Amino acid sequence: MRIAVVGGGISGLVAAYRLRQALGGGVELVLVEARERVGGILRTVEIAGEPVDLGAEAFVGRRREIPELMRELGIEEQLVHPAGRRPLVWSGGVGHRLPERTLMGIPAGAESVSGLVDAETVARIADEPNRPLEWKPGGDMSVGELVADRFGEQVVRRSVDPLLGGVYAGRADSIGVRAALPTLAAALDTGAASLTQAVARALPPPSDTPVFGGIRDGYGVLLEALRTAADVKVETATTATRLTRTATGWHLDPVGAVDAVILATPAPATATLLREISPAAADLVAGIELASSAVVALALPRDAPLPDNSGILVATDEPLRAKAFTLSSRKWPHLAARDVALVRASFGRFGNDTPLGWSDSDLVTAAVEDLTTVTGIEITPLTAVVQRWPNGLPQYAPGHTTRIAELRSATSDLPALALAGSYLNGVGVPACAASGTAAARRILEHLT
Numbered sequence: 001m002r003i004a005v006v007g008g009g010i011s012g013l014v015a016a017y018r019l020r021q022a023l024g025g026g027v028e029l030v031l032v033e034a035r036e037r038v039g040g041i042l043r044t045v046e047i048a049g050e051p052v053d054l055g056a057e058a059f060v061g062r063r064r065e066i067p068e069l070m071r072e073l074g075i076e077e078q079l080v081h082p083a084g085r086r087p088l089v090w091s092g093g094v095g096h097r098l099p100e101r102t103l104m105g106i107p108a109g110a111e112s113v114s115g116l117v118d119a120e121t122v123a124r125i126a127d128e129p130n131r132p133l134e135w136k137p138g139g140d141m142s143v144g145e146l147v148a149d150r151f152g153e154q155v156v157r158r159s160v161d162p163l164l165g166g167v168y169a170g171r172a173d174s175i176g177v178r179a180a181l182p183t184l185a186a187a188l189d190t191g192a193a194s195l196t197q198a199v200a201r202a203l204p205p206p207s208d209t210p211v212f213g214g215i216r217d218g219y220g221v222l223l224e225a226l227r228t229a230a231d232v233k234v235e236t237a238t239t240a241t242r243l244t245r246t247a248t249g250w251h252l253d254p255v256g257a258v259d260a261v262i263l264a265t266p267a268p269a270t271a272t273l274l275r276e277i278s279p280a281a282a283d284l285v286a287g288i289e290l291a292s293s294a295v296v297a298l299a300l301p302r303d304a305p306l307p308d309n310s311g312i313l314v315a316t317d318e319p320l321r322a323k324a325f326t327l328s329s330r331k332w333p334h335l336a337a338r339d340v341a342l343v344r345a346s347f348g349r350f351g352n353d354t355p356l357g358w359s360d361s362d363l364v365t366a367a368v369e370d371l372t373t374v375t376g377i378e379i380t381p382l383t384a385v386v387q388r389w390p391n392g393l394p395q396y397a398p399g400h401t402t403r404i405a406e407l408r409s410a411t412s413d414l415p416a417l418a419l420a421g422s423y424l425n426g427v428g429v430p431a432c433a434a435s436g437t438a439a440a441r442r443i444l445e446h447l448t
């Protein structure tokens with residue numbers, strides 16, 4: 001038996017590993033990856049002689065997929081957690097504490113954003129429960145539309161956008177409530193009388209679980225462990241170009257005949273590969289838009305007097321070019337012990353990928369100038385590494401959950417074909433890993 005996995009990001013590698021786990025050695029697994037390396041948006045490089053992540057650098061702590069994978073793969077000693085410092089929001093030329101007890105920046109009351117927004121907005125939030133709320137159960141709208149209507153534009157630009165910019169490289173206007181905030185949609189569906197009440201219902205109970213986890217020597221450790229355990233034939237610099245059905249399975253160019261196939265590719269490549277076998281499914285995937293971003297990793301002298309915060313997020317009504325800074329050496333104790341101070345500057349939001357067109361040196365200059373502005377300290381990088389992620393993050397627009405349900409139904413009769421990836425049920429690394437596991441399960445169900 002021969003099974004192909006297309007796409008060597010975390011989704012594809014987990015799928016390959018799960019197949020190997022279930023099927024043992026008697027099956028040939030081939031993974032084709034268009035780039036020269038596996039990992040997709042996970043990439044670990046050396047800076048000042050030690051590993052640093054240039055794509056994802058963390059995962060959500062309350063999800064179990066990554067710690068469980070690390071345990072299974074025998075690398076659990078690599079699991080690390082942040083120091084617990086809070087980020088700032090840069091707004092009105094000042095750093096504010098990131099509001100607490102919000103749902104992706106949406107407050108459950110006026111007090112958590114007071115100081116960040118003006119008095120008029122505070123009064124508007126306080127009065128919100130008194131205004132009738134119109135929400136169609138089962139409906140959807142952009143997070144921006146909902147929050148601007150109920151709490152005002154300042155809450156969108158200063159509290160919600162900075163957080164959605166981090167997760168989706170999106171803006172509140174490009175992300176739908178139902179896919180991004182399912183618990184909020186559920187609270188609204190079940191009759192919450194106001195947004196204030198819906199947020200209060202949707203907020204998870206306070207917990208001691210660290211908000212994030214990470215991997216001490218970078219995601220490269222997980223990628224390598226997965227690749228070894230999957231015992232998969234990896235063909236890098238190989239782009240899958242065409243998928244067609246045969247009497248017994250599939251023909252995948254340039255791999256050849258396979259019994260089953262998992263497409264763990266980003267939405268545009270998936271749409272291309274689905275085109276001949278299911279035009280309806282291809283159209284649904286092709287309709288998903290993507291945002292591009294760039295990361296500038298800076299190594300500064302070890303004693304650079306960075307603020308005592310995990311990062312600085314930038315409000316979208318600010319005249320800065322960077323959208324966020326991760327003060328990595330403040331955020332992660334294992335990085336604080338390094339010989340250099342590490343900072344990641346992020347650029348690019350949905351609808352504005354201009355920074356990706358800048359030269360490396362212009363990106364570094366913008367990172368240094370904006371970091372100087374938000375920290376008030378002189379920044380003299382020892383090293384700077386630029387990484388661009390064109391079309392790296394799908395936008396979960398209003399209607400996304402319906403689109404994915406329709407996609408599932410359009411592909412349900414395609415035998416021995418499964419989909420995985422960040423455009424399906426969550427963009428985070430844990431959700432992508434879960435999509436790889438689910439895709440492998442679907443293939444196994446078919447084969448058995």
Ligand SMILES: Cc1cc2nc3c(=O)[nH]c(=O)nc-3n(C[C@H](O)[C@H](O)[C@H](O)COP(=O)(O)OP(=O)(O)OC[C@H]3O[C@@H](n4cnc5c(N)ncnc54)[C@H](O)[C@@H]3O)c2cc1C
Pocket residue numbers: 006007008009010011012032033034035038039040041042054055056057058059060238239240241264265266269293294295389392393420421422423427428429430432
């Ligand atoms: C800058 C940035 C920071 C992020 N930070 C975090 C974070 O801290 N925590 C978190 O949880 N998530 C984070 N994310 C999101 C997360 O990293 C990604 O959603 C996830 O890694 C995507 O994994 P994937 O395997 O689905 O897709 P990808 O990593 O995109 O992998 C898909 C692979 O398919 C390959 N491919 C495409 N077309 C073809 C083809 N035709 N043939 C063969 N191969 C093909 C691509 O080259 C690619 O390697 C971040 C994303 C970005 C862009």
